[in-house]
Every structure is written in C-alpha cells, then in structure tokens.
Amino acid sequence: MQTSDPQPPNGGFRSLMDNRAFVVLWAGQIISQLADKFFFVLLITLVGDYQPPENIENSMRSSVMIANTLPAVFFGSAAGIFVDRWSKKQILWTTTLMRGLLTLVIIVLPKSLPFFPLLLTVAFLESILTQFFAPAEQAAIPVLVKPNNLMPANALFTTTMMGSLVVGFAVGDPLLSWSQNWGGVNGREFLVGGLYVLSAIVLGIMLPLREKKHNEAVALHPFSDLKLGFAYLRKNRLISNAMVQLTMLYCVFAALSVLSIGLAEKVGFDKPSQFGFLLAAAGVGLVIGAGVLGQWGDRFHHLPLPLFGFFSMGIVLVLFSFIHKDWLGIDLSIALSLSLSMFLGMGAAMIGVPMQTLIQVKTPPDMRGKVFGFQNNVVNIALSVPLAIAGILADVLGLRRVLIAMGITVVVAGFLVWRSTRKVLQDVI
Known part of the structure; x- marks a missing residue:
C-alpha cells in the first residue's frame, strides 16, 4: 500500500x-x-x-x-x-x-x-x-x-x-x-x-x-455496484480531480481536431484538409513527452508537471490565434504552427501520464474496474461534446476568440484542479 x-x-x-x-x-x-x-x-x-x-x-x-x-x-x-x-x-x-x-x-x-x-x-x-x-x-x-x-x-x-x-x-x-x-x-x-x-x-x-480467485457465489448487482463506484469517486476527491484533469485534456484535443481545419488554412497550408499535419505534430510531441517521462520521470518528481502541462497548452492555444500567413509569411507560419503543436503535445503528456498513474496507484484493486469504466465513459463524452460545439462556436465568435478563450480557460481551470493533486503527485512519480 x-x-x-x-x-x-x-x-x-x-x-x-x-x-x-x-x-x-x-x-x-x-x-x-x-x-x-x-x-x-x-x-x-x-x-x-x-x-x-x-x-x-x-x-x-x-x-x-x-x-x-x-x-x-x-x-x-x-x-x-x-x-x-x-x-x-x-x-x-x-x-x-x-x-x-x-x-x-x-x-x-x-x-x-x-x-x-x-x-x-x-x-x-x-x-x-x-x-x-x-x-x-x-x-x-x-x-x-x-x-x-x-x-x-x-x-x-x-x-x-x-x-x-x-x-x-x-x-x-x-x-x-x-x-x-x-x-x-x-x-x-x-x-x-x-x-x-x-x-x-x-x-x-x-x-x-x-489474479485473486473470484467468488462465483457473490451475486452481481449492477446498479448497486454502479452507485458504489460513483460514491467512491465523490468521496475520493484526489481521484475524481485527476479524472477532471484527464477530461480537460481530452476536451482540448477534441476541440483542436475541429478547430485545426480552419487553423490549417489560416497558417498557410494549401488546403483545409491538411489539418492532419497539425494533429500529427501534436501526436509526435505527446509521444516525445511520454517517452521522456517514461524513461526519466523519477527525476522530475519535485516538479509540478500537470501545471506545466496546462500552462503549456493554454499558451500554445493563445499563440495559435496570432499566427497568420499574411503576417509571418507562409513558410514561417507553417513552421511555427507545427512547432507549437509539438509543444502542445508535450504539455499534454505532462498531464496525461502522471494523472493516469495517480489514478492507478490510488485506486484499490476491487474498485479499479468501476473507476476505469467511469473514466472511459467520461473521456468518450469529453471527446464527443467539443466535436459538436467547437465548430459552431468558431463560426459564431470567430476562430481567434475561441482559441484565446480556450487558452485562458485551460490555464485557469488547470491551476485550480492541479492544486488538489500536487501534494501526493511526487510520491506517485
């Protein structure tokens, strides 16, 4: 334990x-x-x-x-x-x-x-x-x-x-x-x-x-077990807040997958359909960040990694709003946007990897299925909702306003939820 x-x-x-x-x-x-x-x-x-x-x-x-x-x-x-x-x-x-x-x-x-x-x-x-x-x-x-x-x-x-x-x-x-x-x-x-x-x-x-042998004589009560899982998450603020941080992370990626279509055209790609390059760069950054944490994560146990991650993602989203091919030129605009996408991915790794580890370490074995099932549920909702509203907001408010609002929200909300996990995170890492 x-x-x-x-x-x-x-x-x-x-x-x-x-x-x-x-x-x-x-x-x-x-x-x-x-x-x-x-x-x-x-x-x-x-x-x-x-x-x-x-x-x-x-x-x-x-x-x-x-x-x-x-x-x-x-x-x-x-x-x-x-x-x-x-x-x-x-x-x-x-x-x-x-x-x-x-x-x-x-x-x-x-x-x-x-x-x-x-x-x-x-x-x-x-x-x-x-x-x-x-x-x-x-x-x-x-x-x-x-x-x-x-x-x-x-x-x-x-x-x-x-x-x-x-x-x-x-x-x-x-x-x-x-x-x-x-x-x-x-x-x-x-x-x-x-x-x-x-x-x-x-x-x-x-x-x-x-695994421990499961007692077949124990009756399965799905609704009671579901209520037990929800009650556990309500009581354990540490795990529920870690899950909130993961949810925020997936919300940002889902929204970015929609907004990057308009962003790709703005920064100078030939077609909006080339938005995949921006997402791929973010994926590369996430892989690099996860690789560094996996190999040398114990050396960073004293650092507020999730806070760095939220700040990195928020700053990148705001900077995205000011990149335009007409201001910087196509080559510089594309290079800068790809670099920022990689930086955003690395920030995402600083949130995702420690928070997932925290949930695994702090969840008792007999509750893991319920907790991870609920996490899977929440993550999929987090991926679905931004897909539905991000494009509409960009059409109504404009891409720049949406990116700036997202960036500020990520920084502020990230700081608030990070405070609840900071005291135990270094032991987990």
Missing part, C-alpha cells in the same frame, strides 16, 4: 522490457489498437459498397460513426462493474476474439441499402465489446507492474495509443486496399478480423496474469 516515503527510482523502459507479462499485454494492446483503427476505416469504406444515393452518403457515414460511438457514452461505466467481478485476462481475450468474429460476420452481410442497419448493428456491438476491453486493460497494468514502474508503463501505453491513432488512420486505407488485392473481395475483413484474433491469442495464451 502507499506510504509517505518516496517511490524507489524506476528503471525506465528497460526494466519494463524485462517484465514478460507486461510486454505481452503491451503487444496485445498494439495489435488490438491497430485493429480498432483499421475497423473504423473499414466501416467508412464499406458504406460505398451499399451504393448509397449521393444525397444520403454523408448521412450514412455519420450514422456508422454514431453507432460506433454511442456505446462508449452509455456503457463505459457499466462495463467497469464486470471487470471487478470477472477475470481481467478472460475479459481481455474473449472480447477481442468476439470483435474478430464480428468483423468476419460482415463478409456474409448483404450489401444492399435495405440491409445497411445490419452493418450499424455490427458497429454497435463491436463498440460495446471495446467498452469491456478498455477498463480491463487499464486495471491489469497495476497488477503486472510494480508501483515504481507505473509511470513508464503508462507512458508506453500512451505512446502506443497515440502512435496507433496516427499510424492506423494514415495507413488504414492503403492497407485495406492492398489486403483486398491480395486476399480477394473479403481481404479487408480477413485482415482486420485476423488482427483481433491474433491479439486474442496473445492475451489468452501468452499473458501470465495471476
């Missing part, structure tokens, strides 16, 4: 690589995350197979996205209850295997417009299974990793998550096209489904996850 003594120094990524159980979990995560991104690209691609009329094609794509997103909003917290009651290893490999089989079911679906709801059903069910996988994965990390190595472990998982996001969406479409040329008309489904099955094999056969 936790003491007031500082944690022994971590051995960085090298000590994690010596932990076979963690390496297996990490390998399963890499394969599963890539499969998730490829599956999403596959869903969007499959809309064209239904030969939709031009006037509803975009609506059909949107409905696929909604079907794949809704379970994250409605089932995230409930899924965490079962993670606390069932074997985490069993949840990891069975949900992954079932996602693989569901992907293969797409092969036999009729590809005509009246049967499009069947594809939406597959997308919906696939997302429900993911809601069980995510909290089980997070809850397994502190079981496999010693407390003093949780910082590099979370840094590695954060790096993998962002890396799979960039790589998955970047190579998803060409890879699916290649798989169709190589494997025939159903090659795409076999590729994505095969990745899920491979991840299930890695997690089911190779993962040496030893």
